Amino acid sequence: MKARPLGDAYAAVLDRMDNAFTHEVRSLTERMRVEHDEWQTAHRYGHTMDTLFFSIQG
Numbered sequence: 500m501k502a503r504p505l506g507d508a509y510a511a512v513l514d515r516m517d518n519a520f521t522h523e524v525r526s527l528t529e530r531m532r533v534e535h536d537e538w539q540t541a542h543r544y545g546h547t548m549d550t551l552f553f554s555i556q557g
Contacts, residue, residue, distance in 0.1 A: 502538065506531030 506528040513524055541547075 502531040503535035506535070 509524050509531075510528045513521060513528070516524060
């Protein structure tokens with residue numbers, strides 16, 4: 500699962516992004532971290548969800 504590394508990568512450069520994008524990037528970062536945690540929990544119970552679809556609306 501690559502959601503956590505994606506969220507961490509965006510968080511690492513957040514302070515270098517234009518302020519116009521920080522809200523959306525923070526939202527994406529948090530969603531990726533939550534998705535990672537949910538995937539880890541599901542994986543422990545034998546579920547192997549591997550596709551994530553979501554939309555951020557402003």
